[in-house]
Amino acid sequence: MTTTIKDIARQIGISYSSVSRALNGKPGVGEKMRCRIVALADELGYQPNDLARGLVNKTSKTIGVIIPDINNPFFGEIVKGIIETANEEHYEVFLCISEWDSVKERDYINTLSKKRVDGIILKPAMDHKKNIYEHIRAPIMFIEQSWQDNQSEHTVEVDNVKGGYMAISHLIDCGYRNIGFLAGRKDSYSSALRMTGCESALQEKALLLNRDWIENSDFNIEGGYEATKRLLSRAKGIDAIFAFNDILALGAMQALKELGYEIPGDIGVMGYDNITYSGLPQIQLTTINQPKYELGRMISSTLLDIIKDREILEKKVVLSPTLISRATTCETIHR
Amino acid sequence: MTTTIKDIARQIGISYSSVSRALNGKPGVGEKMRCRIVALADELGYQPNDLARGLVNKTSKTIGVIIPDINNPFFGEIVKGIIETANEEHYEVFLCISEWDSVKERDYINTLSKKRVDGIILKPAMDHKKNIYEHIRAPIMFIEQSWQDNQSEHTVEVDNVKGGYMAISHLIDCGYRNIGFLAGRKDSYSSALRMTGCESALQEKALLLNRDWIENSDFNIEGGYEATKRLLSRAKGIDAIFAFNDILALGAMQALKELGYEIPGDIGVMGYDNITYSGLPQIQLTTINQPKYELGRMISSTLLDIIKDREILEKKVVLSPTLISRATTCETIHR
DNA sequence: CTGAAAGCGCTAACAC
DNA sequence: GTGTTAGCGCTTTCAG
Numbered sequence: 001m002t003t004t005i006k007d008i009a010r011q012i013g014i015s016y017s018s019v020s021r022a023l024n025g026k027p028g029v030g031e032k033m034r035c036r037i038v039a040l041a042d043e044l045g046y047q048p049n050d051l052a053r054g055l056v057n058k059t060s061k062t063i064g065v066i067i068p069d070i071n072n073p074f075f076g077e078i079v080k081g082i083i084e085t086a087n088e089e090h091y092e093v094f095l096c097i098s099e100w101d102s103v104k105e106r107d108y109i110n111t112l113s114k115k116r117v118d119g120i121i122l123k124p125a126m127d128h129k130k131n132i133y134e135h136i137r138a139p140i141m142f143i144e145q146s147w148q149d150n151q152s153e154h155t156v157e158v159d160n161v162k163g164g165y166m167a168i169s170h171l172i173d174c175g176y177r178n179i180g181f182l183a184g185r186k187d188s189y190s191s192a193l194r195m196t197g198c199e200s201a202l203q204e205k206a207l208l209l210n211r212d213w214i215e216n217s218d219f220n221i222e223g224g225y226e227a228t229k230r231l232l233s234r235a236k237g238i239d240a241i242f243a244f245n246d247i248l249a250l251g252a253m254q255a256l257k258e259l260g261y262e263i264p265g266d267i268g269v270m271g272y273d274n275i276t277y278s279g280l281p282q283i284q285l286t287t288i289n290q291p292k293y294e295l296g297r298m299i300s301s302t303l304l305d306i307i308k309d310r311e312i313l314e315k316k317v318v319l320s321p322t323l324i325s326r327a328t329t330c331e332t333i334h335r
Numbered sequence: 336m337t338t339t340i341k342d343i344a345r346q347i348g349i350s351y352s353s354v355s356r357a358l359n360g361k362p363g364v365g366e367k368m369r370c371r372i373v374a375l376a377d378e379l380g381y382q383p384n385d386l387a388r389g390l391v392n393k394t395s396k397t398i399g400v401i402i403p404d405i406n407n408p409f410f411g412e413i414v415k416g417i418i419e420t421a422n423e424e425h426y427e428v429f430l431c432i433s434e435w436d437s438v439k440e441r442d443y444i445n446t447l448s449k450k451r452v453d454g455i456i457l458k459p460a461m462d463h464k465k466n467i468y469e470h471i472r473a474p475i476m477f478i479e480q481s482w483q484d485n486q487s488e489h490t491v492e493v494d495n496v497k498g499g500y501m502a503i504s505h506l507i508d509c510g511y512r513n514i515g516f517l518a519g520r521k522d523s524y525s526s527a528l529r530m531t532g533c534e535s536a537l538q539e540k541a542l543l544l545n546r547d548w549i550e551n552s553d554f555n556i557e558g559g560y561e562a563t564k565r566l567l568s569r570a571k572g573i574d575a576i577f578a579f580n581d582i583l584a585l586g587a588m589q590a591l592k593e594l595g596y597e598i599p600g601d602i603g604v605m606g607y608d609n610i611t612y613s614g615l616p617q618i619q620l621t622t623i624n625q626p627k628y629e630l631g632r633m634i635s636s637t638l639l640d641i642i643k644d645r646e647i648l649e650k651k652v653v654l655s656p657t658l659i660s661r662a663t664t665c666e667t668i669h670r
Numbered sequence: 671c672t673g674a675a676a677g678c679g680c681t682a683a684c685a686c
Numbered sequence: 687g688t689g690t691t692a693g694c695g696c697t698t699t700c701a702g
Contacts, residue, residue, distance in 0.1 A: 002472065004679055015689045020681060030687055045470075050449045051389040052679035055694045060386060062429075062450075070418075071411050071611070080405050083432055092446060094397075095430040097418055114385045115397075115427060135380075137337065221611070250615060257616050276406070276556070280585060281592050282617040339695055350673045355697060365671060387695035390678045 003044045012040060023048070054116060063119045063303060064112035066096040066105060067143070072219065072247055073275040074292055075123070078143060081296020082121055089304050091118070098125045100185070100218070113138060119303045127189040141303040143295075144190045154306060156298045156317035160190045163288045163321035164197025167242055167270050170286070172205050174329045176240035176268050180213040180231045182224055182248045191244050194272070198242070213238060217248070224251025232259060239267055240329070246271035246278045249285055253328070268329040284327035291319050338379045347375060358383070389451060398454045398638065399447035401431040401440060402478070407554065407582055408610040409627055410458070413478060416631020417456055424639050426453070433460045435520070435553070448473060454638045462524040476638040478630075479525045489641060491633045491652035495525045498623045498656035499532025502577055502605050505621070507540050509664045511575035511603050515548040515566045517559055517583045526579050529607070533577070548573065552583070559586025567594060574602055575664070581606035581613045584620055588663070603664040619662035626654050 005023070009016035014033070022029045022037040023046075029037070054060040065082055067075045083093050094112060098105040105125040112120060113136065120136065123143035130147050133140055145157050171179055181198070183191045199209045215231040217223030224243055228251065232238065241256075243249035249271030253263060261267045271278055274289035298317060305312050340358070344351035349368070357364045357372040358381075364372070389395040400417055402410045418428050429447060433440040440460040447455060448471065455471065458478035465482050468475055480492050506514055516533070518526045534544045550566040552558030559578055563586065567573065576591075578584035584606030588598060596602045606613055609624035633652060640647050 006679075016679090017681080017690080018688060020679095021688090024681085026681095028687060033687080047445070047449050049390070049451060049679050051386045051395060051451050052694085053681080054386045055384070055390060055679080055696090056681050058694075070405075070415050071408060073406060073408075076406050076411060079430075080432060083405075083430060087431075090446075092429045092431070092450060094427045095414075095418060096422075096427070097415060110382070111425075111427060114382050116384060116386050250612075254616050277585075277612045277615075280612075280618070281589050283615070341695075351696085352674080352698080353672060355695095356672090359697085361697095363671065368671085384695050387678085388697080390680090390695080391697050393678075 002049075003046050004049070005046075008037065008040050008044060008046060012036060058116075059118050059307075060116045061090060062092050062094060062115065062117050063121065063300075063307075064094040064096060064108070064115070064117040064138075065121045066098055066108050066112075067123050068098050068100040068125055069219070070095070070097050072245070073277065074245065074273045074290070075143075077275075077292035078296035078299075081293040081298075082300040085297045085300035086304065089308075091304065098123075100125045102126050109133075109136060118307045121299055121303060126185075127187045139303060139306040141299045141306075143299060145193065146189050148189075154302055154312060154315055156295065156302055156319070158290045158295060158319045158321050160193035160321075161197040161200075163272065163290070164194030165201045166197070166321065166323050167194075167272065167288050168198045168201035169204075170323055170325065171240050171242065171268060171270060171329060172201065172207070174240075174264070174268060176329070177207065178210075178213075178238050179240045179242055180235055180238040181215065182227050182231070182241060182243035182252060183214050183216055184219045184223070184244045184248060186216045188219075188244075194244055210235075219245055219248060221247050221251040221254070224248035225255045226251075228252040228255035229259075232256075240270070241267060242270045242272075244272050246273045246275045246285060246287055249287070249328075250277070250283070253283075253285070263328050264330040270329055274324050279324075279326070286326045286329040287324050289322045289324050295319060337384075338381050339384070340381075343372065343375050343379060343381060347371060393451075394453050394642075395451045396425060397427050397429060397450065397452050398456065398635075398642075399429040399431060399443070399450070399452040399473075400456045401433055401443050401447075402458050403433050403435040403460055404554070405430070405432050407580070408612065409580060409608045409625070410478075412610075412627035413631035413634075416628040416633075417635040420632045420635035421639065424643075426639065433458075435460045437461050444468075444471060453642045456634055456638060461520075462522045474638060474641040476634045476641075478634060480528065481524055483524075489637055489647060489650055491630065491637055491654070493625045493630060493654045493656050495528035495656075496532040496535075498607065498625070499529030499534075500536045501532070501656065501658050502529075502607065502623050503533045503536035504539075505658055505660065506575050506577065506603060506605060506664060507536065507542070509575075509599070509603060511664070512542065513545075513548075513573050514575045514577055515570055515573040516550065517562050517566070517576060517578035517587060518549050518551055519554045519558070519579045519583060521551045523554075523579075529579055545570075554580055554583060556582050556586040556589070559583035560590045561586075563587040563590035564594075567591075575604070576602060577605045577607075579607050581608045581610045581620060581622055584622070584663075585612070585618070588618075588620070598663050599665040605664055609659050614659075614661070621661045621664040622659050624657045624659050630654060 022034040096108040102125045119139045215227040217227035271287035278285035357369040431443040437460045454474045550562040552562035606622035609622045613620035
């Protein structure tokens with residue numbers, strides 16, 4: 001048996017409410033008594049039962065995090081930020097992996113709410129036109145914007161329109177003109193936002209977005225690989241590929257290599273996210289950096305603000321992406 | 336207010352114990368009554384409170400996983416296997432990141448046991464000579480062997496001695512003779528085991544292990560980078576580097592490139608783990624594959640076996656590593 | 671088949 | 687300062 005508050009009360013010969021007070025540092029216990037209690041408590045290795053505590057306090061001190069893919073370093077970094085921040089305020093996190101499956105996601109949400117998590121952080125498996133999560137009792141924060149109008153919500157995100165704009169501007173500056181897109185999942189709202197940014201960069205230079213050169217796929221290396229092959233077989237004359245995340249770009253580079261294209265000479269490649277591996281000397285992928293870890297931290301702390309009903313200074317936090325220019329696009333070689 | 340078992344009992348005009356029976360599919364409720372209850376329950380969106388359940392059932396249906404580094408894909412894959420397997424049996428997992436810090440690890444263990452997790456999966460932040468985790472009430476499974484004698488434990492691991500042996504045999508076959516080691520953290524027991532395997536491979540060919548060519552560092556890219564620079568400045572005549580994990584090897588390759596060495600011509604490089612990125616066409620790192628996902632799955636299911644007191648067929652499961660020969664070692668160029 | 675009641679471990683009034 | 691008690695939401699005897 002694990003020792004309870006009652007055990008220690010009995011051994012000392014007092015009521016267990018006093019023990020509770022003493023152990024929680026609440027007033028209403030004599031100083032020497034408190035000492036005796038605390039001493040005995042850790043002599044017995046007493047561990048308060050958080051289930052019981054949660055039951056009465058109506059807070060489990062846990063949050064749930066649902067991401068589609070733990071092996072995309074983008075989410076890995078975010079999760080790290082989330083967990084660290086939550087832990088600092090003594091919250092533990094349930095990690096759930098939806099694998100881009102809305103059914104799994106729904107099941108997770110159910111399970112988490114049975115577990116009485118105090119909040120949820122979610123990257124939806126699929127993006128919809130509007131908020132389909134309003135029925136959920138626990139406060140939710142989203143990883144990446146998931147639909148157009150979220151006036152009422154607190155959000156923290158990285159500016160996707162700007163990121164798309166920066167990427168295309170860079171490609172154009174490098175001399176690339178015929179740009180193909182690896183846009184990932186068809187429903188992705190952040191992809192749509194980036195596309196908007198792309199379009200306005202194109203327009204500035206009086207160029208047009210060729211919607212026929214947009215290829216969709218799963219957000220992973222194989223997806224990027226396959227999509228690139230499809231794209232290249234279809235769209236002759238492409239001189240650059242902008243992938244909407246780095247692992248997609250990694251797949252693209254693999255396909256390009258197989259097909260005998262030189263990067264960045266024949267075709268320039270840009271990624272998005274700036275995962276660690278993109279910076280390796282053998283890869284040197286030009287990309288748009290997202291502050292992943294900080295994003296995780298901010299999402300987590302904002303969720304905790306909501307949970308603890310703290311005043312929130314900014315309703316909408318927008319972080320900035322930055323251009324990381326490396327070897328897969330090159331101003332000198334091209335043009 | 337969230338609806339409880341009492342709410343639905345009151346609305347239907349029966350006792351709440353009947354509701355409990357009905358909702359849990361236990362006998363002792365009339366069929367039609369059960370239907371009414373179930374219908375009302377999901378009409379009201381009833382979600383059983385797992386905290387309360389856990390309190391009486393003395394099981395939280397949760398496990399805790401403590402790993403040192405979520406951004407090493409080795410752990411990422413393992414965690415994925417763990418979570419999936421746990422979820423299949425309706426357990427949720429608390430993910431904890433120790434950052435190789437024993438103090439954080441201890442805190443996590445405490446927190447988890449307050450949360451009344453039913454089991455823990457742990458990769459120790461630091462390896463010791465013996466089991467320092469015996470005081471913990473919850474059943475524990477370890478990721479990687481952590482000390483010599485664990486007779487009494489259930490274990491599932493990948494054969495490290497064999498892996499070390501395979502790696503060195505391969506390097507020797509390629510013609511490399513003067514091998515330096517990136518052994519990671521000094522305390523690492525799995526590194527020690529691999530070293531044992533290395534030694535016996537060396538001995539078979541009447542070669543000696545040069546302990547002076549073993550360099551320690553943190554298990555990350557920077558660690559590998561720095562360790563390689565130290566090693567090369569100290570140990571002239573090295574013609575191969577065996578890194579005890581892939582990200583260490585990635586760091587090594589970076590350092591090697593900077594210093595102007597050709598791989599695999601001047602120096603061969605081997606990793607360990609076979610993370611996804613090692614297989615990219617630009618990297619092509621020769622490595623020892625570990626079945627990471629399967630390892631995660633098996634560790635998780637064994638833990639659940641223990642928790643649920645199921646019969647365990649094999650006390651010790653040993654999985655096999657395999658050699659993945661790629662471009663950073665080469666039989667033809669060298670020798 | 672159904673209801674009443676005890677109790678899981680704890681917190682928080684409320685008395686004294 | 688300390689004890690008594692109710693109750694958080696649920697499961698599980700034990701009566702009826």
